[in-house]
Amino acid sequence: HIPYHIADQSQRQRQPLLVGLEHLLRLPQVRFSVTELLDLLDIPALRARFDLDETHLPQLREWIRGANIRWGLHAAQRAGMGLPAELEGTTWRFGLQRMLLGFAAGGSGAWKGIEPQAAVGGLEAERVGALHALMATLERYWQAMQQPRSAEDWATLISALLDDVFRAESSTEENLLLRLREALERWATESELAGCAGEALPIEVVSEALLPSLDSPGLSQRFLAGAVNFATLLPMRAIPFRQIWLLGMND
Numbered sequence: 285h286i287p288y289h290i291a292d293q294s295q296r297q298r299q300p301l302l303v304g305l306e307h308l309l310r311l312p313q314v315r316f317s318v319t320e321l322l323d324l325l326d327i328p329a330l331r332a333r334f335d336l337d338e339t340h341l342p343q344l345r346e347w348i349r350g351a352n353i354r355w356g357l358h359a360a361q362r363a364g365m366g367l368p369a370e371l372e373g374t375t376w377r378f379g380l381q382r383m384l385l386g387f388a389a390g391g392s393g394a395w396k397g398i399e400p401q402a403a404v405g406g407l408e409a410e411r412v413g414a415l416h417a418l419m420a421t422l423e424r425y426w427q428a429m430q431q432p433r434s435a436e437d438w439a440t441l442i443s444a445l446l447d448d449v450f451r452a453e454s455s456t457e458e459n460l461l462l463r464l465r466e467a468l469e470r471w472a473t474e475s476e477l478a479g480c481a482g483e484a485l486p487i488e489v490v491s492e493a494l495l496p497s498l499d500s501p502g503l504s505q506r507f508l509a510g511a512v513n514f515a516t517l518l519p520m521r522a523i524p525f526r527q528i529w530l531l532g533m534n535d
């Protein structure tokens with residue numbers, strides 16, 4: 285085993301909560317694939333908001349796979365990506381209907397063309413309720429982010445998103461959420477000073493303006509002694525090390 289450390293990574297690359305926020309701010313463009321949803325469930329602050337524990341994830345993965353969920357919120361969301369409007373199968377809405385019907389009726393047969401997932405039952409079925417609440421929240425913000433808004437309206441919406449999706453379980457997460465709210469207020473103030481506070485902006489512009497302000501400067505990244513450190517090539521930084529190797533010189 286060779287110990288190593290990767291320096292010069294931004295906060296957005298290292299902090300799960302910020303990785304999740306960056307994904308959430310792209311909701312109008314994402315496919316809502318199973319992989320994307322499971323990545324969100326790996327974020328402790330998001331699980332805490334929906335009363336889920338890390339030990340619940342294997343059961344949810346099994347139920348998701350059994351419900352044959354692949355991607356898409358529902359047929360309307362898929363239609364927005366250029367597919368026929370009637371393709372509801374393998375979406376989250378259809379799969380959750382199968383799970384809830386399985387809990388309500390067990391293996392009693394199909395109802396209105398929906399085959400129940402009989403494996404869902406018992407006290408563990410409350411996890412389906414948490415998953416349903418998460419998907420309903422994502423759908424609400426997916427819909428809200430479709431239309432351009434003013435800077436003040438975006439700040440209000442994203443602040444509500446933070447409340448509805450994350451619950452801090454550590455001082456690090458509390459600090460990140462505080463920084464996010466401060467960044468939102470600062471961005472709204474700067475937009476007003478620039479004279480464009482009333483201009484309707486798409487979510488892509490908001491994301492590009494907000495997220496980079498959360499990154500720490502590269503020079504503040506610390507090195508670890510006794511390990512291989514990967515970093516960008518900035519003058520004089522690597523002087524204390526016995527060996528300096530340059531990667532990518534062929535480029």
